[in-house]
Amino acid sequence: MDEAVVVVMNTLDRGQEIHGWLMRTLQQAINDSDPQLAEHFFAELEQHRPEALRYFRKTEF
Secondary structure (H helix, E strand, O other): OHHHHHHHHHHOOOOOOOOOOHHHHHHHHHHHHHHHHHHHHHHHHHHHHHHHHHHHHHOOO
16 A cells, blocks of 8 residues: 555646546555555655545545
């Protein structure tokens, strides 16, 4: 998951959005991972790039 955090940070540092294949890949990795690893991913994002969390929040209707 640490590599995933770095990918997110690098993508945002380049001024790019997280979408398409990258978003699908990250979401599948989160879904398939141990819940503790997913928590670690979100904790690291919150610490280093909290603005990235918006990509992973589910839209509520």
